[in-house]
Amino acid sequence: MRITLAGSCLRLLLAASASLLVAAEQPASAQKGPQERPAQPLVLENQGSFFVGGRLKHTTVDGNGRGLFGVGPEDDIMVDQMYVQYEIPKDHGAHTPVVMIHGCCLSGKTWETTPDGRMGWGEYFLRRERPVYIPDQPSRGRSGFDATAFDKAKLDSQPASGLPRIFTAGRNAAWKVFRFVPEYPAVYPDEQFPVAAFEELAKQVIPDLNATLVAPNPTFANLASLGSQLRGAVLIGHSESGFYPERAALMDASGVRGAISIEGQCPAGLTPQQLATLAKVPTLIVFGDHIADSPVTAWANILAGCRQFVQELATAGGDATLLSLPDAGLKGSSHMLMQDLNNLKIADLILDWIDKHVERSR
């Protein structure tokens, strides 16, 4: 996508000195160890992890052609599985489970302790009595990935040009795209991301190997399957996975009780049948601040596309809401709004929406 630095944006740029001033107002140091100790203990009914999906594949498993203790290099491995970590609070009543799916180049860590050591949404939703399920996208993190293409290419001395793309978000790209402000280390005056702890966010960024996946991305079916297995869940996607809740519902909507899309792209050109399916799922679209004035002009287009989607859902009889945080009085929200300084206030708005649009409608 094209980026233009319009002249009108330049007034938003702070000099590095000003940014350092802002940085000084952030928590003094980045997180170095356990998060701030909460006032109340956390009481869990259960916790653990499991996998959804996955298929056995007979393939090359060792780029050195040796295998483990001489077994290999051909063997059966599991691919496409989705790792899911969960915690269930002791007092969750009849609350609907919530599934939180991370975005590009990130893992389930997105929803845990913030870069500056505060409570993340995962724990906060727990403390608000919701069972919380946090996957790593298949091909990322603890879900692993299918390394066949790399191993085969290495063994056969193929040109590396044919390998799947691997992508890691760098500091300068993240700074601009996550809407801190165009160039590191300058920041918006009202920026809510804890930029003094940016290096801790950089540590969360891991290589994105989605290019190794078959189409359609097995994550969609795995999320639908997880929703069914939980007998209904609210799916929350972010950025790359923003529309995954809807993609899951389009595979099988029976377990998708609500779809929450945070700062993701809402595709145009959905068929009337697809819209009719999605109109049965209460839908919340969330965007942070500095969309219109971002030097990444794609943001304005993405927001416009989601406004269009919400309109289409409404026309199809759906219950769809677009929540613009600055319009709701929360200024300076970044793309990583679940880690922003006011992240729990944003969570409250989302929990309130779940209560009103998902749980009261049951």
Added chain:
Amino acid sequence: MRITLAGSCLRLLLAASASLLVAAEQPASAQKGPQERPAQPLVLENQGSFFVGGRLKHTTVDGNGRGLFGVGPEDDIMVDQMYVQYEIPKDHGAHTPVVMIHGCCLSGKTWETTPDGRMGWGEYFLRRERPVYIPDQPSRGRSGFDATAFDKAKLDSQPASGLPRIFTAGRNAAWKVFRFVPEYPAVYPDEQFPVAAFEELAKQVIPDLNATLVAPNPTFANLASLGSQLRGAVLIGHSESGFYPERAALMDASGVRGAISIEGQCPAGLTPQQLATLAKVPTLIVFGDHIADSPVTAWANILAGCRQFVQELATAGGDATLLSLPDAGLKGSSHMLMQDLNNLKIADLILDWIDKHVERSR
């Protein structure tokens, strides 16, 4: 390493029909969702995640040469960082934190819910009042990896033969090396691994990218740093990471209050100075069953090497114990003994050792 299938081993082979009989005695189905609900809720003082280590690197971040919204393909990324997830029980008294490090082709998932849906060591140690810290090794899982070599090779159309090795343990390799019995699906009559849930273990297996790391493996320094940050911890390594607790202590022993090496290789040729350093750290070496009669003859050599190491530590004045589970009455323990059917009994032996050798000596 060389593998020989000695004739004397053949008597241990069960026919597939017999193995199916054994499989039928295992829990009826593999894990499909949350683990068995424990009788008592789990009360946590704190939980969360953070990173240890990491360094910024200016490099190629996109195999497609584009970057995120046009920023790139050169950018600054973080590499070598170690993701650490932790839980601290409400009542932990003065107990020493425990750090559990997974082995090859695995992640922190190793210590969570077992493949057949029982409680893993992570939660069990918590319930035995220990703060528990579970890392993903740098270059694995949520710690991410440095994809530079792959991206550069793709961009420059280099031959893939020069790429770092990626290794994934396949089903047949794991079956033999983890000591279920040489060929899938046969199993030892007294096998303790829940083999009916083997596919759930296969889902835990993810590509090992240790070949992308600089030497010495930054995991060693990160573990030493974590121990110091926690003001002392017991480090538990397994298999590939079996000797990592000792490697960490050789970097900086100040935070290593105990080293527990499970089924890892103990290197020969340590210098007197290294042995003197390690002799100050209470050390427990643990091995499961079917070492001598495994078709992977390397196991017998590995055990012999560790017996030698324990002897050397004792000679250097250290407190070193070798715990052979079958000698302690626990027959049929596999390489993945933290997931075996009697995994909590094995944990009890380890907790007992910690109480006697680490905590009473403080």
